Amino acid sequence: MPDLTRREFLFKTMLITGGLALASCEDEVQDEEPDYESPGMLLGDYPPKNVIIVGAGMAGLSAGYELTHAGHNVTILEARSRVGGRVHTHRNEFSDGHFAEAGAARIPPDHDMTLGYADHFNLPLDPFYPQSGFFVYLSENTRTLIPTNDFLEGRPWPTSVQHKDYVKIRGGTDLLPTAFAEYLADQIQLMTPVESITQNSGGVFVRVSDGTEFTGDRVLCTVPLPVLNRIQFSPQLSSEKLDAMSGGYNYASSTRLFMQFAERFWENEGLNGWGYSDWPEEIWQPTWDREGPRGILMSYLRYDRADELDALSASNQLEHVLNRWENVFPGIHDHVEHGSSHSWVKDEWSGGAWASPTEEQYEVLEHHIGEAEGRIHFAGEHASDYHGWMQGAIVSGLRAATEIHESASLLT
Numbered sequence: 442m443p444d445l446t447r448r449e450f451l452f453k454t455m456l457i458t459g460g461l462a463l464a465s466c467e468d469e470v471q472d473e474e475p476d477y478e479s480p481g482m483l484l485g486d487y488p489p490k491n492v493i494i495v496g497a498g499m500a501g502l503s504a505g506y507e508l509t510h511a512g513h514n515v516t517i518l519e520a521r522s523r524v525g526g527r528v529h530t531h532r533n534e535f536s537d538g539h540f541a542e543a544g545a546a547r548i549p550p551d552h553d554m555t556l557g558y559a560d561h562f563n564l565p566l567d568p569f570y571p572q573s574g575f576f577v578y579l580s581e582n583t584r585t586l587i588p589t590n591d592f593l594e595g596r597p598w599p600t601s602v603q604h605k606d607y608v609k610i611r612g613g614t615d616l617l618p619t620a621f622a623e624y625l626a627d628q629i630q631l632m633t634p635v636e637s638i639t640q641n642s643g644g645v646f647v648r649v650s651d652g653t654e655f656t657g658d659r660v661l662c663t664v665p666l667p668v669l670n671r672i673q674f675s676p677q678l679s680s681e682k683l684d685a686m687s688g689g690y691n692y693a694s695s696t697r698l699f700m701q702f703a704e705r706f707w708e709n710e711g712l713n714g715w716g717y718s719d720w721p722e723e724i725w726q727p728t729w730d731r732e733g734p735r736g737i738l739m740s741y742l743r744y745d746r747a748d749e750l751d752a753l754s755a756s757n758q759l760e761h762v763l764n765r766w767e768n769v770f771p772g773i774h775d776h777v778e779h780g781s782s783h784s785w786v787k788d789e790w791s792g793g794a795w796a797s798p799t800e801e802q803y804e805v806l807e808h809h810i811g812e813a814e815g816r817i818h819f820a821g822e823h824a825s826d827y828h829g830w831m832q833g834a835i836v837s838g839l840r841a842a843t844e845i846h847e848s849a850s851l852l853t
């Protein structure tokens with residue numbers, strides 16, 4: 442679209458497709474601003490810039506979406522063969538069209554940006570937790586059954602909202618990054634790991650693994666800290682960022698182990714396949730609201746427990762969890778079809794589940810992590826106050842998008 446800005450193009454498209462009322466007041470409508478509104482819409486007219494975004498997770502996608510809408514020329518470079526980053530719905534390894542979340546899954550009611558974009562893209566929401574059946578609590582190998590209402594009134598952890606208030610995106614969390622990506626399609630380059638970023642008074646130059654160089658006015662880097670040191674920056678980043686990306690800003694471990702079953706045998710006992718254990722772990726049945734008979738159970742492990750599981754071979758991981766779960770779902774060994782796991786520490790492009798700094802690390806480094814350095818801006822859940830949430834990725838992405846939008850096109 443050489444002669445139109447994206448904003449003008451969208452406006453004209455809306456007129457053609459009847460998105461705006463044309464019937465009786467065509468002249469008036471033509472003078473109005475486009476009817477585009479999104480939770481993070483960028484306001485004001487600023488010079489258009491060439492922006493290169495590194496990473497197509499929620500931070501990069503939300504920033505890229507809004508910058509594009511505001512008339513900037515955006516290119517997103519992503520190392521993986523898919524968008525979404527730590528939003529990753531596993532779909533291929535299960536039968537009957539079942540799926541399960543390796544990363545982001547539940548959304549609390551105050552995460553206005555996450556919910557706002559789900560609404561913006563018309564993605565329906567469902568309750569996250571089952572609305573019937575017994576939940577299980579396993580402590581010291583003794584199983585207690587918890588009635589539905591008692592569980593729903595409780596909380597996954599003390600400072601969180603109640604179980605009953607969490608929702609999920611119907612059909613899988615990856616539908617949210619996919620919705621952004623459908624709009625940005627021709628601007629995203631997958632399997633394009635960035636290897637170096639150089640800036641000088643003429644611009645910023647991004648080199649990827651096949652040697653191609655991209656030139657821009659600004660770069661937005663959304664790469665998680667544990668894998669940020671795979672990019673060579675010239676000049677070097679600040680000492681605080683170097684510290685944070687060299688292990689000075691802790692990340693949590695998390696691993697999810699999935700098991701598929703030919704039948705939801707736990708239902709024979711009135712169980713819904715959900716609960717907790719004192720290992721500690723969360724037990725989820727991602728298929729609870731989908732047609733049977735097959736079902737998936739998931740063990741959600743964090744911190745030391747995730748590290749313990751990561752140290753085992755794939756078959757030993759499955760056996761380890763099955764052995765413990767004989768006390769949760771008696772007879773489980775007789776029903777399991779297969780298992781698989783996803784470790785975020787072992788994940789090549791994450792190196793950890795989410796930023797989990799000590800109080801001291803947070804106090805010293807938090808302010809520096811999201812701070813722009815010349816033409817390079819920084820975002821991602823680690824650069825927000827919502828560590829471990831899509832909300833943090835989006836809020837930081839929009840903060841950086843605003844910085845870029847409002848910046849002068851050339852540094853002086």
Ligand SMILES: Cc1cc2nc3c(=O)[nH]c(=O)nc-3n(C[C@H](O)[C@H](O)[C@H](O)COP(=O)(O)OP(=O)(O)OC[C@H]3O[C@@H](n4cnc5c(N)ncnc54)[C@H](O)[C@@H]3O)c2cc1C
Nearest residue numbers: 496498499500520526527545546547635821822829830831
């Ligand atoms: C186990 C787990 C459970 C979670 N549960 C929830 C939940 O229930 N609800 C919720 O809201 N959030 C949850 N989250 C958090 C949420 O998934 C993340 O906060 C959010 O997705 C992070 O987005 P991001 O854009 O900051 O980072 P990422 O999603 O990690 O995106 C960064 C992108 O950069 C790419 N990249 C890295 N290096 C390079 C490079 N050199 N060149 C090019 N690209 C590169 C990566 O491949 C990745 O796609 C969970 C996360 C995990 C791991």
